[in-house]
Amino acid sequence: MSKPFSLAIDAMGGDNAPDIVLDGLELAAERHPQARFLLVGDEARIGAMLARRPRAAKVCMIRHAPDVISSEMKPTAALRQGRQSSMRIAIDSVAAGESAGVVSAGNTGALMALAKIVVKTLPEIDRPALAAIMPSARGDVVMLDLGANVQCDARNLVEFAVMGDTFARAVLGLTAPSFGLLNVGSEELKGDERVRAAADVLKDSHIGANFHGFVEGHDITAGTVDVVVTDGFTGNVALKTGEGALKLMRDLLRQVFTSSIPARMGYLLARPALDRLREWMDPRRYNGAILLGLNGVVVKSHGGTDALGFAHAVDVAMDMVTHHFNDRIREGLSRLSAPVPAEKLAPVRP
Amino acid sequence: MSKPFSLAIDAMGGDNAPDIVLDGLELAAERHPQARFLLVGDEARIGAMLARRPRAAKVCMIRHAPDVISSEMKPTAALRQGRQSSMRIAIDSVAAGESAGVVSAGNTGALMALAKIVVKTLPEIDRPALAAIMPSARGDVVMLDLGANVQCDARNLVEFAVMGDTFARAVLGLTAPSFGLLNVGSEELKGDERVRAAADVLKDSHIGANFHGFVEGHDITAGTVDVVVTDGFTGNVALKTGEGALKLMRDLLRQVFTSSIPARMGYLLARPALDRLREWMDPRRYNGAILLGLNGVVVKSHGGTDALGFAHAVDVAMDMVTHHFNDRIREGLSRLSAPVPAEKLAPVRP
Structure with a gap:
């Protein structure tokens, strides 16, 4: 070849x-x-x-x-x-x-x-993770893992953070993406051993300056951080819960705007602005789930998408290829493994 | 006394x-x-x-x-x-x-x-759980645990299901509430040991006929089941993610309706219908997080609520008192513990 x-x-x-x-x-x-x-x-x-x-x-x-x-x-x-x-x-x-x-x-x-x-899987990585880009009040947010691993330990979470950081640089074009660990509260003592051990390692890592600490569910759509790191069970549920809530709201609005003649007229008047909102939240713009941590770029387009959505998935993959995504991940991981004591990276299981 | x-x-x-x-x-x-x-x-x-x-x-x-x-x-x-x-x-x-x-x-x-x-804690219960009622496309839904326990085993999930069932009967007035275990997919093989072990026990329990099986994040707002059972880590994140998504949508709609003069007029025309939607989703109607599994009814009202919200929290507590909630939970748990082999209830930790 x-x-x-x-x-x-x-x-x-x-x-x-x-x-x-x-x-x-x-x-x-x-x-x-x-x-x-x-x-x-x-x-x-x-x-x-x-x-x-x-x-x-x-x-x-x-x-x-x-x-x-x-x-x-x-x-x-x-x-x-x-x-x-x-x-x-x-x-x-x-x-x-x-x-x-x-x-x-x-x-x-x-x-x-x-x-x-x-x-x-890349030799430097324990497990690959599934990532996606989603809209927030303050711009696009990357979240991972979305379900590749239902059980994760502290080491996995740390690796996901490094991969998420690299991804946000390559695909969102950010120079110093902020990131947070999803937890049940933002205070340092919250959560289980796993997230606290991962936080300890990340604080002292080469991307520690961009580590926001723990974030909560509502921080995802608030855009508190550019990258939300979590295990595949929680991430999968959070993604689908957020999508479900938005769908509920869309369905209810459709009912509102067809509920009476004045409401229909109101819809027509507000339509240009509503269309901009719809365009902004268009799932096709966010099409493409990315399996990170393999010896190559792997992007999954939504099965029901259209040509525009498929083209977006190709865009994401091309961004990763063009930015030599895997070389960047390897760099990040090599910088990580040096200064971190082995016992901190060891699997911590609840 | x-x-x-x-x-x-x-x-x-x-x-x-x-x-x-x-x-x-x-x-x-x-x-x-x-x-x-x-x-x-x-x-x-x-x-x-x-x-x-x-x-x-x-x-x-x-x-x-x-x-x-x-x-x-x-x-x-x-x-x-x-x-x-x-x-x-x-x-x-x-x-x-x-x-x-x-x-x-x-x-x-x-x-x-x-x-x-x-x-x-009730002697029959391993750990109490935090529950709340939330709106869905098909009526009110109960979800638990919302954060009382960041680590749960199969036994805890089974007990949460029994408590959630009892709660839905007492407070939502349902005679046979359907319930599901939150998971990353609805197929039987999905998820970790913990949820699969809990599902095995629940299938054969006295409330097994109402067990829908696994549900996913989007099923919460879709109202697929009346009671959503999960561990406190996932439940807390899901609750806050759903709330965050709805807040994002509300904020964006506010921007839409103030973005131009026609949009403002559209808002005024659709306002009665939009107000009904707002009323339906009013967080005060859903005020009150309930700590289930203690020797008494314990309800936490949101700290920032108003009089109407506080009155709703009192309503929930009164429903539980009037329906002898704890006696019902005890009954449910006694029916549960009899036919289930002990090894199935034993803690399964990942």
């Missing part, structure tokens, strides 16, 4: 694949004309579609994959039976060093399992 | 005590004319105030307390130094069996510590 691909793209993953994937790449190609994508999927089908998308056609090379991993397939089955699937062949390309990363809108569990096993 | 008091009321706890406490009791007395309240605080001050509130005066008896536990005082300090405080004397009255419960808008940590140590 002469020049590696920027990203391998699973053309067949997601509810509306391959259409939205191809349309998304047509948008992404405009933003990243220098990129090269390895488009993996049913060659006959995507070849014809690619021919009708001139910008994407310029930056994509097709590789045939006869199979698709369905959204219902268990990760274990995907591992055993999915060797000829578009997702697997795209991931294989990352593992082989041929592509710097992969983007898929397919089965989340399968992607995470395949990525962990095939692409493998 | 001849006839016990329904509730002991900490007259001095909260940001605007004793004023809002007295005003709240004036409202509560109208709803509960048969109740008898032991009003604990600075006799000279609250005596004069009570005289100006005729309905409250009829149902309250004053007991003098020279001290107040400040909002900054640590629980340990409150225990040592707070013996003559309004909160402590109110709690002592519950411990002595003179009052069936206590309501305070004072220092949360102090109230929880004093209640646990002075009122004591």
Whole structure:
């Protein structure tokens, strides 16, 4: 292989694949004309579609994959039976060093399992973490882990903080992102052993100056810090609870604005401003969950997204590739491990 | 003591005590004319105030307390130094069996510590839990634990479920409340040992028919179940994350409706419907965090609430007293412990 691909793209993953994937790449190609994508999927089908998308056609090379991993397939089955699937062949390309990363809108569990096993965890990292960007009152916020690890120890939390810091620099473009550990209170004595041990290590680390300390649930949407660090159980619940609360509010507002004729008129008058709000909170702008800590960039697009959302997921992956994300993580971790006493990094389990 | 008091009321706890406490009791007395309240605080001050509130005066008896536990005082300090405080004397009255419960808008940590140590945990219970009622798309939902225990095992989760079930019957008036265990996914294999072990026990319990299984963060506001059971770390974070998301949305809507003259006019037109929404979500309607599992009813009102909010906290406590809440919990736990093998209830720690 002469020049590696920027990203391998699973053309067949997601509810509306391959259409939205191809349309998304047509948008992404405009933003990243220098990129090269390895488009993996049913060659006959995507070849014809690619021919009708001139910008994407310029930056994509097709590789045939006869199979698709369905959204219902268990990760274990995907591992055993999915060797000829578009997702697997795209991931294989990352593992082989041929592509710097992969983007898929397919089965989340399968992607995470395949990525962990095939692409493998960075040697410096105990466990990878799932991260995402979300809106807050003070700009975009990164949160991790969102569910890759339901059980985490102090060491994992410290590593998540370093990865989150690196991610916020690469993708949000921040020079000194602030970060906090999610806890039940902001006072130093709050929480369990695990978060307190992680806080002790982080305070004295090379990113200690940006460590805000403990943050609480409401700090996520308040934007108190740029990076919110937590275990995968808490992070997954917090993410879905916040999304659920916003959905409840949206549904109730829809009822409000259709409840009477004056309310409908009120909606029409306020509509430009409401549309700006909707645009600002558009989930497509925040599409892309990122598996951090592997030997390559792995981004999961929401399965139900559209072309715009898929293009955003590609943007996130391209930001990471362009900023040599994994080299930065390695640097951060090497700076971390030096001055921290081993016993502080040792797993502390409740 | 001849006839016990329904509730002991900490007259001095909260940001605007004793004023809002007295005003709240004036409202509560109208709803509960048969109740008898032991009003604990600075006799000279609250005596004069009570005289100006005729309905409250009829149902309250004053007991003098020279001290107040400040909002900054640590629980340990409150225990040592707070013996003559309004909160402590109110709690002592519950411990002595003179009052069936206590309501305070004072220092949360102090109230929880004093209640646990002075009122004591029910012998059938390993650990008490903090519960609250919150709005959802399908009616009120009970969630617990909200932070009384940052570390919980399977046994604790099972006990929380029984207490939450009893609470939903007593306070929400449901005859067969559905309940779910908060987890990172709804499939049976999701989550850690702890939640899976608790689910196994609950499936076969006397309330097993109402067990929905695992629920996720978004199920809280969707109202998928009437009772959401989780550990205190996750519950605390989820509660505050949900509140934070709703606050973000409210703040953004305020900006929308003041962003232009048409938007302002739109607001005025939609205002009656928006006001109904605001009323429905009014945090005062959901005021009152309840410490379940003690030898008495213990309700914490929000420190910054007004008279209406305080009256709601009194309502919740009165519902529990009237429905002999603790007798019901004991019944539930005795039915639980019989058919469940001991090894399933044994603490499972990650």
